[in-house]
Amino acid sequence: MVSVHSSIVKWCLPLLLGSVVGCGQLLGIEELSLGGPDAANPDANVGTPADARSEDAAPPDAAPPAAPPDATPFDAPPSLAYEIAYVNDMTFDPSAGQLDIIGFLVVINTGEISLDLSATRVQSFYDDSAQVGYTLSLEGDTTTALQPGEAAGGLSPLATQSIIGSGLVSEPLVDTTYTFRMALNNLPSDALDVNAQAVLNIDGQNIALSFTIHFVPEATTEFRAARVALAN
Known part of the structure; x- marks a missing residue:
């Protein structure tokens, strides 16, 4: 140069x-x-084209991809759920030949929406005795829409003590016309234990109940135990 x-x-x-x-x-x-x-300028980059000088230059950092918008969480619909507190172990004197037991269970709305008690059906019932006749039926119809945290069911004095007095159910009873009837006939003359079951359907959900019934000659009627069943 x-x-x-x-x-x-x-x-x-x-x-x-x-x-x-x-x-x-x-x-x-x-x-x-x-x-x-x-x-005069020994450090000058002489004879190198401008575009050649930039060939080896590191490319600018690529912008990170935009984050996707937060997904909208799926809101599950409010749930329908209920329980039944009922007398499941009872003793009777069979000398009468037949018995009608009314007022031995309470329905509790444990869900998030109202429970339509008018949509109540007895799906099935049976017992393990070849002699004793057993049926279970809805005795008192109702149009109550049971709200969450409320209970419904007419109870006999003995059942009231077993279910309410014992603390098994603390929810307020808002409908006592909603009752069930257990009918027993062809009772034995001697002592006999009978196991019985029933399946109810309330507002589209089934629930299974099981009973142990003791027939003891000259015994005093006794509600020996109560329990809680969950709808499924």
Whole structure:
């Protein structure tokens, strides 16, 4: 590379004998350099095209992908649920030949929406005795829509003690016309234990109840135990 800068420089021409015959001034030449980078700026990137200088430059960091919007959580519909507290163990004197037991269970709404008691059906019932006849039926119809945290069911005095007095149910009883009837006939003359079951359906959900019935001659009617069943 040739670099030329203009100025005025002095020159002298020596002779072969070493003497100076004359000096003068040359206008327009200040510095002459051959090859290499500019002496005045040795660090300059000489002869490299601008686009070549940028070839090896690191690309700018790519912007991170945008985060997807938060998914809307799925809201489950309010649940329908209920329990039945009932007398499940009872003793009777069979000498009468037949018995009707009314008022021995309470329905409790444990769900998040109202429970339609008008949609109550007895799906099935049976017992393990070849002699005793056993049926279970809805005795008192109702149009009550039982709200969460409420209970419904007519109870006999003995059942009230077993279910309410014992603390098994603490929810307020808002409907006592809603009652069930257990009918027993062809009772034995001697002592006999009978196991019975029933399946109810309330507002579309089934619930299974099981009973143990003791027949003891000359015994006093007794409600011996109560329990809670869950709808499924």
